Amino acid sequence: MTTPFGKKHTIKIVSFKNPLLWYATHVGKTFEICRTDSRERIYWVRETEFPFALNWVHWNDAELL
Secondary structure, eight states, X not given: OBOTTOOBOEEEEOOOSOTTSGGGGOTTOEEEEEEEETTTTEEEEEOXXXXXXXXXXXXXXXXXX
16 A cells, blocks of 8 residues: 555554464564555455465554554
């Protein structure tokens, strides 16, 4: 996600509620936010290993940096 001033926002994965979530093995790693969905309370990010894959992270499981 980019602000009007061009700053990109990132998140750090701090927890996970379900061990089957894709980001369960990525605790402590940072990801650049592509989009946010305030209704679903999720961040959309690109996975590091698969840059064309867009995946979600729940707000409660991430820290906005």
